[in-house]
Structures are given as structure tokens and as C-alpha cells.
Amino acid sequence: MLNALWNDDAGGFHPASAPDFLPDTRLREVQLRRLRAVVARAYERVELFRTRMQERQLTPDSIQGLGDIARLPFMVKTDLRDTYPFGLFASPMSDIVRLHASSGTTGKPIVVAYTQEDLNVWAEVMTRTFASCGLHRGDILQNAFGYGLFTGGLGAHYGAETLGATVIPISGGNTDRQIMVMRDFGVTALCATPSYFTYLVERAAELDADLRDMPLKVGIFGAEPWSDAMRTRIEEAAGIKAYDIYGLSEIIGPGVASECEAQSGLHVFEDHFYPEIIDPDSGEVLPDGEEGELVITTLSKKAMPVIRYRTRDITRIIPEPCACGRSIRRIRRIGRRSDDMIILRGVNVYPSQIEAALLTVEGTLPHYQIILTRDQGLDQMTVEVEITPEVFSDEVRVMEQVRARLAQAIERIIGIRVTLSLVEPRSIERSQGKAKRVIDRRGD
Amino acid sequence: MKLQQLSLFLENRPGRLDAPLEAIAAAGINILTLSLADTAQFGILRLIVRDWDKAKQVLENGGWVVNLTEVVAVDVEDKPGGLAAVLKVLDQAGVNIEYMYAFSSYRPGKAILIFRFEDPDHAVKVLLDQNIRALDSDELIHADA
Incomplete structure (x- = not known):
């Protein structure tokens, strides 16, 4: 039935998006079940996590309700560096089918791992991301996120293919060719960092190419904070709708949260990534609506479960329901990272x-x-x-x-x-x- | 008669003036006259060249932001009071001068003044009323010949 709806050209609903609309009680059930499983997995298989649980006299059975997550220790970026390269893996290498790494500005990078099941989840959340930005089968997506160790390129790639869009895996750089491809291939959607897209618009103007005259209608931007004022400029200069997406390598890559067509906060795919907002100084969990640091727990990651990861991104959960009808909660756009301060x-x-x-x-x-x-x-x-x-x-x-x-x-x-x-x-x-x-x- | 003047933004750092001048020279374009306005932080280079549209193209291709402005050139007696006579005419008519610069002419006894007026058309008319004729680009180019 869902597939029939999707294959109807007029349909704006992709079957993968179904979890976006789960009733609240059902969503909390899914989250609790997955939380208990991921905590048990990390406890059994990851030494750092088990040691920290034991220091607090906790066992996987300590998690009886979702609220018990607040009893668990935080993870921070240095935990990933200190265990470099494979110290946080919860799967044997024979089950790990992909590695990515994020270049640290200082010293060693951090390494993240995926089982096939993890990759499937990643493709699913990116499909839901594109669907919520209004993309369909038939869209032609120019993926200017970098391909390689950076998670952006491949993360968006598989999600867009799963959606049924036509993907152009052009990666970043070679701006003149990007503009040529955009025009000649009739590109309707583009993924990039907002700063690169700004440059692309500027370069197009130098080449007497006006993006507003091209079929491009949607831009999907992520990997760095950008302001609403910048969004307005981009939308006017390129004649597109510009959507903000959010993700980080430590959690999965892009696909943690995405704006919908309401452009009013980013829906967190919280059946896979459980969000909390904490006071960055005290570590106390703050109620929905209050601003603080975003903490995320991967509820379904197999190769590298990440529990209560401190993202350093400052935002708040928007408790009100969204006009688009999705029941998964939203976070306000990330304007700032505590690291950038x-x-x-x-x-x-x-x-x-x-x-x-x-x-x-x-x-x-x-x-x-x-x-x-x-x-x-x-x-x-x-x-x-x-x-x-x-x-x-x-x-x-x-x-x-x-x-x-x-x-x-x-x-x-x-x-x-x-x-x-x-x-x-x-x-x-x-x-x-x-x-x-x-x-x-x-x-x- | 009005002339086209090219203006370029330059950072106030050693060597910043060389690059645009070299680019123009490489394109075989001769500069008739120039003026450089500078502040502690940046400079504005103003150029009058033979072939302004070609020079503009060359500079824009080189990545400079180029501004095109209409200026008015007049020649005056190259002697004490030559400039003052023209300024008096402008002053009496209430014409506002944004800035000006001067150079010696090809014709003995003449100096050329370049004016940037708020309202160049009005200024040209005021000058003409007093029999001061604005030079056209050919007359300036001959100055260079």
C-alpha cells in the first residue's frame, strides 16, 4: 500500500518515512526497547563503556525506563581519540563493512565503523531526510559533499539511491564542472556545505550562468552551522528552497536530523538517535524547550554504539508539534557549537x-x-x-x-x-x- | 563630454599596486593618468586609460572589483591661478566636487584637470556656459600620442 502511494507520481510520501509519523507512545516503546539492547551490547562488548558503568554500580538492567538514560555516563570526542583506532568497536572486523574517519584538527583522526545493518539504517535515515526535503524518485541530485573518509558524500549517496533519485556523485571541488553538470544534466537538487554553495553561486555569476534559470529547486546543506540570513540569501540568489540537515560522524554521519518542508526546526530521527539536552556545565538533563548542549545516543548502531555523546552543539528541543505532521521531535537549527565559541x-x-x-x-x-x-x-x-x-x-x-x-x-x-x-x-x-x-x- | 574612469579596490599593503598595473601593461593598454586615494586601511586606484572597456575586462578577469564612473576633463592654462579660475566658476554655480586630480598636458602651456562631480551633466553645462569645454576622450588620447 505504501509503495503504491509512493510510486504514484503525485505521492509525497516515501515508505521509509513511516517512523517519522509514529504515535508518541509507540515511539517511546521502540526507543526503550532499542536503548536497553544497545546498552547491553556496549556493556558486553566495549571495555571503556563497561568500566564506566561498573564505576557507577550500573548494569544493563539499571535501564528500566527511558528516564534512566540520565544515569549513564557521557561520552566525549576524546574518548574516540583515546581508543584510536578500533577501541570502541562492538563488532568483530569480519562484520564491519565500512570505516570512515573524521580529520581532527589536532593529532589523530577519529575512526567510525559500520556493519551492513548500520549502513542500511544510514541509508534509511538519509532517505527520510531527502523525503522530508520534498525529494522524490525522478529528482536528479548533484552530491557535492566530499566522497571519501568524510561521511557526507557516501551517506547522502546511498540515501538518495534508496529514495530512487538519480545521483550524480560529483563530490566537492572543480566548481566550473559542477556548474556545467548542474545545467547540462538538469539537476533538481544539490547537496553541499553552505559555504561551498555560496562560492558556487558566486562562480556561476562570473560565468554568466544564473542558477535561477536552471531546474535546480532544492539545496540540502549541512556539515557546518549557517545562519537564517544566509539561508535567505542562498534561496534568493539560486531560486531554491534551502534545507538544513544535521549529523556527525561520531553518531552516523549526515542523517541524524533534517528539516522538513516547514523549515522550522530539524526533526531528529529519534527512533535511531535519542536526543537529550543538557546543561553543559552541570551535565543535568534539561526539559524540552530549554536551550543547552545536544547529547545523542545511537539506539540501533551495531559496530560502534555511542551512548550519551556530547555533541558540543547548542540547541533546544521544540516540544510543539510540527505543521508537517511528523511526530518525531524537532531541534532548533544549530546556530553555534560550544567548540566554535x-x-x-x-x-x-x-x-x-x-x-x-x-x-x-x-x-x-x-x-x-x-x-x-x-x-x-x-x-x-x-x-x-x-x-x-x-x-x-x-x-x-x-x-x-x-x-x-x-x-x-x-x-x-x-x-x-x-x-x-x-x-x-x-x-x-x-x-x-x-x-x-x-x-x-x-x-x- | 564625459570620460569613463575605472576604479579598483586595493588593500593597503606593500605590493598591492603592482599587480593591476602589470595586468594592464601585459594587455598593452597605456594609462593616460591615474590617482590613488588611500586610507590607513585600503586604497582606491582610479585610472583613465585609452581602451577602458578592454582594461575593465582584463582587470575583472584578474579578480578585481572594478567600478566605472563618469568624470569630466577640462584643460586650463598651466600657470598660477589656472585651476582657481575653474573652481570659481563651479563654486559660483554651487556644483559639488567629489574629488579631482590634475596632470600636465601634451599641449605646451596647458594642464588637464579631472573632476568627479556629484552631477556630471549639470557640471558640464555650467562649465560650457562659461566657455570652458570638457575634453572628449580623443583629445585626451592625443595627449598621450
Whole structure:
């Protein structure tokens, strides 16, 4: 019946999306059953997890209800580094069919593993992701997420194939070819990081190609925080609907949560990934609706169960039901990561705030970089912003006004005066994946 | 008669001026005159060249943001008070000058002034009323010949 609905061209419902609409009581039953199983599996097979449970006099039987999850120890990124490469695996290598790794900015990467069953779950949650962004069989998807050790490319790839879309596995980079393929192949949807897509739009304009004249209608963006103001710019510049998706390698890759067509928060695929919001300082679980750090437990992962993983991403659970009818809960878009936080003279500043401020000033998609220095013991922030044809004038007075307007916009939002430096076009390095927005020279 | 002036944004760092000038030179385009406005943080290079649309193309292909502005060139007696006479005319008519620069002409005894006016059409008319004629690009190009 569900397949019949899906195969009807008018149908907007993919059978894989059924769990998105589970009644609440049924969803909690599924979660509890899976939580008990995953805790037992990790306890039996992963030394680090068993030791920490025993230190707290806990056994798998300590989990009687979903609320008991709060008794379990947290996992953090360094746990994955400390057990590098295979120390957290709960399956023998003979059952592991895929490894990915995330490049740490310092030292060793972290390694994640998948059984075939894990890959099937991954394809399922990515199918649900694409379906909730309105994609169908017949869509032509240009997948500009990087293929390789990064989870983005292959994660999106199998999900889109399972959906029945036509996948173009173009990976990141080679922007001129991306634009040619987009036009010549009649691409209707594209996956990329928002910063790379911004660059792609800019490059298309240089080549006199207007994305608004192409069949492209949906952009699926993830892997880095981006602001609502950036979304508006992207949607207008490319004539698309831009959706935010969320995921992290430690949990599975992309496919942990996704926006739906309501574009009002990201639905967490919580039958597989159980979300909690905690106070990042005390570790206490906060009620739905309160802002804090997102903690995720993989409910069905076999090769590498991850229990109560502290994501460092700051958000809140939206308790109200969504207009799209999905019953799985939503989280607010991630505007900031506690890792990205810059502490400047005692004030917390996030790159996303700077981005939002710059976008309030007339112009175009800004390329910017934040440079932190220390001068006589005092932290200084310089924001470098590339000038665009729209803001450039031959008059010094006008350019000084642009500079002042940008600096004031930032000061209004973060409450600190920064040095604003206009720089030449293309002087800030273009990223093909995650953008590097902050350069910290305070330790130099 | 108005002229097209090209403006470029430059960061105020050593060596930033070389690259655009080299790009223009490599394309075989001669610069008739230029002016550089600078602040502590950035500079604006203004150029008048023989073949402005080609120069604009070359610079844009090189990644510079190029702004095209209409300016007005007039020649004055190259002697004390030559500039003052023109400024007086403009002042009396209430014409606002955004900025200006000057260079010596090919014709003995003449200097050329380049004006960026808020309203160039109005300025040209005011000057003409006092028999001060704006030069066209050919006259400037001959200055270079």
C-alpha cells in the first residue's frame, strides 16, 4: 500500500518515512526497547563503556525506563581519540563493512565503523531526510559533499539511491564542472556545505550562468552551522528552497536530523538517535524547550554504539508539534557549537553571530574571516570582509561608510567593538568543505 | 563630454599596486593618468586609460572589483591661478566636487584637470556656459600620442 502511494507520481510520501509519523507512545516503546539492547551490547562488548558503568554500580538492567538514560555516563570526542583506532568497536572486523574517519584538527583522526545493518539504517535515515526535503524518485541530485573518509558524500549517496533519485556523485571541488553538470544534466537538487554553495553561486555569476534559470529547486546543506540570513540569501540568489540537515560522524554521519518542508526546526530521527539536552556545565538533563548542549545516543548502531555523546552543539528541543505532521521531535537549527565559541575579553562570541550581522548590511553573500590577536594582553578581533561589486565605490567616503556600517552591525549584535577590515575579492581562501572562519593567533 | 574612469579596490599593503598595473601593461593598454586615494586601511586606484572597456575586462578577469564612473576633463592654462579660475566658476554655480586630480598636458602651456562631480551633466553645462569645454576622450588620447 505504501509503495503504491509512493510510486504514484503525485505521492509525497516515501515508505521509509513511516517512523517519522509514529504515535508518541509507540515511539517511546521502540526507543526503550532499542536503548536497553544497545546498552547491553556496549556493556558486553566495549571495555571503556563497561568500566564506566561498573564505576557507577550500573548494569544493563539499571535501564528500566527511558528516564534512566540520565544515569549513564557521557561520552566525549576524546574518548574516540583515546581508543584510536578500533577501541570502541562492538563488532568483530569480519562484520564491519565500512570505516570512515573524521580529520581532527589536532593529532589523530577519529575512526567510525559500520556493519551492513548500520549502513542500511544510514541509508534509511538519509532517505527520510531527502523525503522530508520534498525529494522524490525522478529528482536528479548533484552530491557535492566530499566522497571519501568524510561521511557526507557516501551517506547522502546511498540515501538518495534508496529514495530512487538519480545521483550524480560529483563530490566537492572543480566548481566550473559542477556548474556545467548542474545545467547540462538538469539537476533538481544539490547537496553541499553552505559555504561551498555560496562560492558556487558566486562562480556561476562570473560565468554568466544564473542558477535561477536552471531546474535546480532544492539545496540540502549541512556539515557546518549557517545562519537564517544566509539561508535567505542562498534561496534568493539560486531560486531554491534551502534545507538544513544535521549529523556527525561520531553518531552516523549526515542523517541524524533534517528539516522538513516547514523549515522550522530539524526533526531528529529519534527512533535511531535519542536526543537529550543538557546543561553543559552541570551535565543535568534539561526539559524540552530549554536551550543547552545536544547529547545523542545511537539506539540501533551495531559496530560502534555511542551512548550519551556530547555533541558540543547548542540547541533546544521544540516540544510543539510540527505543521508537517511528523511526530518525531524537532531541534532548533544549530546556530553555534560550544567548540566554535570565541571568548573575547570575557564575552562569548560565535562566528554565526558575525555572519548574521554582516548579512544585515546591503551587499551580497559575504566572504569573511575572523582573526584573533593579542595586543598587550588584550584580545583583539579583526573581521575581514571581502568587498563586492555591489558595495564598491570610487569614493573613499562611501567605502568608509560601508566599513562603518559593517562594524556597527557587528557591535550591535555582539556588544564589542571590532576592527573591520575590507579586503580584496578572493583574498579569503575558498573552502570546498567546511569553511574555516576563525584564525586564532592569540597564542603566537 | 564625459570620460569613463575605472576604479579598483586595493588593500593597503606593500605590493598591492603592482599587480593591476602589470595586468594592464601585459594587455598593452597605456594609462593616460591615474590617482590613488588611500586610507590607513585600503586604497582606491582610479585610472583613465585609452581602451577602458578592454582594461575593465582584463582587470575583472584578474579578480578585481572594478567600478566605472563618469568624470569630466577640462584643460586650463598651466600657470598660477589656472585651476582657481575653474573652481570659481563651479563654486559660483554651487556644483559639488567629489574629488579631482590634475596632470600636465601634451599641449605646451596647458594642464588637464579631472573632476568627479556629484552631477556630471549639470557640471558640464555650467562649465560650457562659461566657455570652458570638457575634453572628449580623443583629445585626451592625443595627449598621450
